[in-house]
Amino acid sequence: TTLTANIAGFEFDDILLNAAGVYCMTTEELDQVLTAPGAGSLVTKSATPSFRAGNPAPRFTKMPLGSINSMGLPNNGLDYYLDYVITKQAVKPLFLSIAGLTKTDNLAMLHQIQASNFNGLVELNLSCPNVPGKPQTAYDFDATRAILTEVFQFYTKPLGVKLPPYFDIVHFDMVAAVLNDFPLAFVNTINSIGNALAIDPETDSVMIAPKGGFGGIGGEIVKPTALANVRALRLRLNPAIKIIGTGGVQTGRDVYEHILCGADLVSVGTNLAFEGPAIFDRLKTELLAEMAKKGYRSLADFRGNLQTL
Numbered sequence: 091t092t093l094t095a096n097i098a099g100f101e102f103d104d105i106l107l108n109a110a111g112v113y114c115m116t117t118e119e120l121d122q123v124l125t126a127p128g129a130g131s132l133v134t135k136s137a138t139p140s141f142r143a144g145n146p147a148p149r150f151t152k153m154p155l156g157s158i159n160s161m162g163l164p165n166n167g168l169d170y171y172l173d174y175v176i177t178k179q180a181v182k183p184l185f186l187s188i189a190g191l192t193k194t195d196n197l198a199m200l201h202q203i204q205a206s207n208f209n210g211l212v213e214l215n216l217s218c219p220n221v222p223g224k225p226q227t228a229y230d231f232d233a234t235r236a237i238l239t240e241v242f243q244f245y246t247k248p249l250g251v252k253l254p255p256y257f258d259i260v261h262f263d264m265v266a267a268v269l270n271d272f273p274l275a276f277v278n279t280i281n282s283i284g285n286a287l288a289i290d291p292e293t294d295s296v297m298i299a300p301k302g303g304f305g306g307i308g309g310e311i312v313k314p315t316a317l318a319n320v321r322a323l324r325l326r327l328n329p330a331i332k333i334i335g336t337g338g339v340q341t342g343r344d345v346y347e348h349i350l351c352g353a354d355l356v357s358v359g360t361n362l363a364f365e366g367p368a369i370f371d372r373l374k375t376e377l378l379a380e381m382a383k384k385g386y387r388s389l390a391d392f393r394g395n396l397q398t399l
C-alpha cells in the first residue's frame with residue numbers, strides 16, 4: 091500500500107504534516123516533525139519579516155472537543171525559518187509559511203524567498219484571525235485577488251494559500267473563482283474557526299487572555315467544517331491546484347475522510363499539540379488499516395470519491 095502525493099512536482103511518500111503554528115516555532119520542534127515516522131513534510135510557523143512576541147498568555151488552551159488560541163503571530167522572523175528550510179530541504183519537500191501584517195510585508199518576504207536558495211513550497215497565510223485590528227484577508231475576495239495578482243507578477247516558485255473556513259456556498263464559489271485565476275500549487279483548508287469564545291466552568295472566565303477571550307478554535311469540533319471546505323474547494327478548483335486538508339484530525343479515519351473529500355496531504359494541529367509527533371505514526375497505521383478494510387491499495391483509489399445520496 092502506498093501513501094503518496096504530488097504537489098508542484100514534489101513527491102511526498104507520506105501524506106501527514108503539522109499544521110502551521112503547531113510544533114514549528116523553533117528548530118528543535120521542527121526537527122521533531124522532520125524526523126517523525128509517518129510525517130511526510132512540515133510547515134514552519136507563519137513568519138513575519140522580523141521577530142514577534144505575539145499576544146499575552148494564556149493564549150493557547152485545551153477546551154472540550156478541541157483548542158482555542160489567540161497566539162497573535164509570535165515567530166522568530168522570516169530569516170530564522172528560511173535558514174531552516176534551506177538547510178533541510180534536501181531531506182524532503184518542505185513548506186515555509188508567511189503571514190505578513192501588510193501586503194507590503196508579504197511581497198517583501200516573497201521577494202526575499204524568490205531570491206533565496208529555498209526551492210520548496212511557500213504557504214501564504216491569508217487567514218490569521220488573531221492579530222488585533224487585522225482582518226482575515228481571505229474573507230475579502232478583492233483583497234485576495236489583489237495580493238495574488240501582485241505576487242504572481244514576480245514569484246515563480248511553488249506557492250499555495252492557507253484559507254479560513256467559509257460557511258456560505260456562495261463564498262465557496264467566490265473564493266474558487268479568485269483562486270482559479272492563479273497558478274497556485276495548492277490551497278490549505280481550513281485555518282482555525284476564528285473568534286470563538288470558551289468559558290472556564292470553575293471561574294466563569296474566558297480561557298485565553300487576548301481579545302477578551304476571543305480566539306480561533308481547532309480540533310474535533312471543527313471537523314465537519316473542515317471536511318466541507320475541502321470538499322467544496324475540490325469540486326470547484328482546477329485539478330492542478332492540490333489541497334492540503336486541515337481540521338479535526340485525531341484518527342486515521344479522520345485522515346481518510348479528508349482524502350475522501352479530495353485532500354492530497356493532511357495536516358494536524360490541535361491533536362498534534364496534545365499528543366506530540368508520535369501522533370503521525372498512529373494516524374498512518376490507522377489510515378492503512380482503514381484502507382485495508384476497504385480494499386484500497388493507494389490514495390488514488392479513493393481520493394475525492396465521497397459518495398452522495
Ligand SMILES: C=Cc1c(C(=O)O)[nH]c(=O)[nH]c1=O
Pocket residue numbers: 111136159160161162163164189215217218219220221281282306
Ligand atoms: C498566523 C497566525 C495564526 C494564529 C496565531 O498566531 O494567533 N492562530 C491561528 O489559529 N491561525 C493563524 O493563522
